[in-house]
Amino acid sequence: xxxxxxxxxxxxxxxxxxxxxxxxxxxxxxxxxxxxxxxxxxxxxxxxxxxxxxxxxxxxxxxxxxxxxxxxxxxxxxxxxxxxxxxxxxxxxxxxxxxxxxxxxxxxxxxxxxxxxxxxxxxxxxxxxxxxxxxxxxxxxxxxxxxxxxxxxxxxxxxxxxxxxxxxxxxxxxxxxxxxxxxxxxxxxxxxxxxxxxxxxxxxxxxxxxxxxxxxxxxxxxxxxxxxxxxxxxxxxxxxxxxxxxxxxxxxxxxxxxxxxxxxxxxxxxxxxxxxxxxxxxxxxxxxxxxxxxxxxxxxxxxxxxxxxxxxxxxxxxxxxxxxxxxxxxx
Amino acid sequence: xxxxxxxxxxxxxxxxxxxxxxxxxxxxxxxxxxxxxxxxxxxxxxxxxxxxxxxxxxxxxxxxxxxxxxxxxxxxxxxxxxxxxxxxxxxxxxxxxxxxxxxxxxxxxxxxxxxxxxxxxxxxxxxxxxxxxxxxxxxxxxxxxxxxxxxxxxxxxxxxxxxxxxxxxxxxxxxxxxxxxxxxxxxxxxxxxxxxxxxxxxxxxxxxxxxxxxxxxxxxxxxxxxxxxxxxxxxxxxxxxxxxxxxxxxxxxxxxxxxxxxxxxxxxxxxxxxxxxxxxxxxxxxxxxxxxxxxxxxxxxxxxxxxxxxxxxxxxxxxxxxxxxxxxxxx
DNA sequence: CTGAAAGCGCTTACAG
DNA sequence: CTGAAAGCGCTTACAG
Numbered sequence: 273x274x275x276x277x278x279x280x281x282x283x284x285x286x287x288x289x290x291x292x293x294x295x296x297x298x299x300x301x302x303x304x305x306x307x308x309x310x311x312x313x314x315x316x317x318x319x320x321x322x323x324x325x326x327x328x329x330x331x332x333x334x335x336x337x338x339x340x341x342x343x344x345x346x347x348x349x350x351x352x353x354x355x356x357x358x359x360x361x362x363x364x365x366x367x368x369x370x371x372x373x374x375x376x377x378x379x380x381x382x383x384x385x386x387x388x389x390x391x392x393x394x395x396x397x398x399x400x401x402x403x404x405x406x407x408x409x410x411x412x413x414x415x416x417x418x419x420x421x422x423x424x425x426x427x428x429x430x431x432x433x434x435x436x437x438x439x440x441x442x443x444x445x446x447x448x449x450x451x452x453x454x455x456x457x458x459x460x461x462x463x464x465x466x467x468x469x470x471x472x473x474x475x476x477x478x479x480x481x482x483x484x485x486x487x488x489x490x491x492x493x494x495x496x497x498x499x500x501x502x503x504x505x506x507x508x509x510x511x512x513x514x515x516x517x518x519x520x521x522x523x524x525x526x527x528x529x530x531x532x533x534x535x536x537x538x539x540x541x542x543x544x545x546x547x548x549x550x551x552x553x554x555x556x557x558x559x560x561x562x563x564x565x566x567x568x569x570x571x572x573x574x575x576x577x578x579x580x581x582x583x584x585x586x587x588x589x590x591x592x593x594x595x596x597x598x599x600x601x602x603x
Numbered sequence: 604x605x606x607x608x609x610x611x612x613x614x615x616x617x618x619x620x621x622x623x624x625x626x627x628x629x630x631x632x633x634x635x636x637x638x639x640x641x642x643x644x645x646x647x648x649x650x651x652x653x654x655x656x657x658x659x660x661x662x663x664x665x666x667x668x669x670x671x672x673x674x675x676x677x678x679x680x681x682x683x684x685x686x687x688x689x690x691x692x693x694x695x696x697x698x699x700x701x702x703x704x705x706x707x708x709x710x711x712x713x714x715x716x717x718x719x720x721x722x723x724x725x726x727x728x729x730x731x732x733x734x735x736x737x738x739x740x741x742x743x744x745x746x747x748x749x750x751x752x753x754x755x756x757x758x759x760x761x762x763x764x765x766x767x768x769x770x771x772x773x774x775x776x777x778x779x780x781x782x783x784x785x786x787x788x789x790x791x792x793x794x795x796x797x798x799x800x801x802x803x804x805x806x807x808x809x810x811x812x813x814x815x816x817x818x819x820x821x822x823x824x825x826x827x828x829x830x831x832x833x834x835x836x837x838x839x840x841x842x843x844x845x846x847x848x849x850x851x852x853x854x855x856x857x858x859x860x861x862x863x864x865x866x867x868x869x870x871x872x873x874x875x876x877x878x879x880x881x882x883x884x885x886x887x888x889x890x891x892x893x894x895x896x897x898x899x900x901x902x903x904x905x906x907x908x909x910x911x912x913x914x915x916x917x918x919x920x921x922x923x924x925x926x927x928x929x930x931x932x933x934x
Numbered sequence: 935c936t937g938a939a940a941g942c943g944c945t946t947a948c949a950g
Numbered sequence: 951c952t953g954a955a956a957g958c959g960c961t962t963a964c965a966g
Contacts (some may be wrong), residue, residue: 285960
């Protein structure tokens with residue numbers, strides 16, 4: 273009945289007819305359904321015909337029939353970690369792909385006026401780096417999203433600092449090694465979701481403690497609202513000589529403010545950033561930073577998502593010690 | 604048969620039963636199907652029951668039955684324009700949402716090893732800022748993607764510089780106004796997709812020409828490979844006094860190299876960036892830049908996608924003159 | 935070891 | 951003006 277001139281995309285029925293088997297058998301072969309032992313010759317015939325016809329399963333039909341979409345929706349908060357984020361995501365997507373899932377990313381803004389993507393995409397899991405807001409959780413429940421990570425139902429949420437502690441530890445150790453004994457931690461404006469910043473600060477704090485140093489005071493260091501200028505003056509007046517920054521932008525703001533205030537970097541104030549973004553190498557003076565193996569982190573997060581999907585237990589601790597120090601002019 | 608304890612998501616059948624109408628009528632009311640005149644009281648009853656039950660149509664079923672997914676897949680290249688990009692996307696998503704579409708973004712890397720998202724998502728259109736590579740087009744065709752933008756089949760591709768000419772024009776005008784008569788254009792490393800850079804360069808070129816200035820030489824200005832250092836020396840030796848940069852990162856690289864080479868900014872070399880990113884305000888000296896109204900551009904792109912989807916003609920020229928000059932220390 | 939059949943939740947001609 | 955029915959392309963018990 274269909275127009276012969278329309279190059280209709282082949283369906284499983286077409287493959288079945290070409291291979292001389294039933295439609296169901298095609299599904300069993302191509303999905304490697306466990307518990308089905310299809311003869312080798314049949315399998316090969318099906319696979320060959322599928323390849324020859326360029327068969328691709330229809331995602332909507334699979335989702336409808338199977339009750340799952342094989343989509344992992346990764347919600348990215350509005351954070352300043354662009355450069356590294358892409359590498360995480362690419363690596364995570366690879367791991368998930370091997371497991372038969374597609375990774376879709378979704379940048380959700382705090383002031384967002386758009387509807388969340390989980391309303392239309394029906395992902396099997398919504399995965400976030402930070403806990404979701406109560407109204408977001410409610411919306412996901414209404415949409416019938418089967419899994420949420422971090423799971424709001426779980427008493428003790430997964431501690432993301434397990435995955436991010438290596439960098440802050442190196443920052444503190446490096447400042448310590450070059451002789452700084454009074455340290456501070458510089459972070460971004462409080463308007464941004466503070467989840468990752470808190471985790472990194474905690475990790476820095478813990479390492480400082482283990483070195484016998486006093487606690488690191490936390491300061492917002494922004495070049496736009498004058499807080500960076502205030503911070504450097506306070507550090508000078510209170511004898512702080514080393515600053516670990518949440519990321520390279522924060523470090524740049526701190527160094528910029530110090531230079532303008534006549535404070536010599538690194539002689540009077542050493543500052544180290546995090547993420548080793550292009551900005552770090554470009555800034556004058558160039559910024560020491562922490563280079564992160566993004567592939568390891570990407571794999572870590574993908575593994576987390578797959579464990580949730582399969583109902584397997586989450587890891588208690590993480591050995592992603594793939595951070596390395598990049599020393600430049602600012603320390 | 605289903606477990607009563609499972610809070611099953613309501614379907615159109617549930618709504619139909621609750622409202623005392625047929626399943627089809629529910630669809631007609633909720634989709635406002637043209638050509639169907641449902642009585643007002645019936646419509647209201649259906650809508651009320653749908654709201655009461657918290658009904659949400661199943662996307663997979665709609666896609667399967669309707670033959671379209673109502674998904675717009677926006678392919679973002681691996682470009683350094685993060686800060687502004689998010690605002691574009693948010694605004695475009697809003698416009699598309701009003702038209703019943705969901706916007707999904709997909710960052711496709713040149714060296715990407717992951718499978719493209721259009722294989723699993725079945726979008727109604729794949730929308731890119733730059734033309735797609737031949738193998739990408741072939742892959743989309745195989746997947747049965749009905750629309751591609753920019754359309755590879757169309758003889759003359761849509762000229763994206765229609766949308767981006769205002770910024771470069773302002774850059775050149777500003778340098779001209781402060782007395783620079785020998786200008787150059789600084790761009791990013793050639794490894795990056797040069798599409799947007801070319802469009803901006805063309806626009807700058809055109810405006811310089813209209814001012815009676817000689818053509819702007821194009822230089823890659825990267826802080827990593829030494830090209831920035833080479834460029835500033837060449838500019839000094841050839842009497843270039845004003846540089847329009849592709850974006851703020853490029854401008855930062857140029858200014859950084861100039862400072863290191865002992866060239867005074869802006870007295871000997873004025874540099875203006877583009878996008879007005881945080882980096883521009885933070886850099887020492889702070890960078891003049893172009894602030895772009897991202898909402899206008901987002902709406903422009905959404906309109907483009909909707910025209911393609913509906914088969915309506917594309918606009919021939921664009922009046923998105925929403926760029927403004929932000930003057931700082933570097934000019 | 936393999937296949938016939940029901941069903942997922944919609945849309946859309948078609949018939950009244 | 952409204953509804954009964956077929957069908958989209960899969961998955962998955964179930965029966966042989």
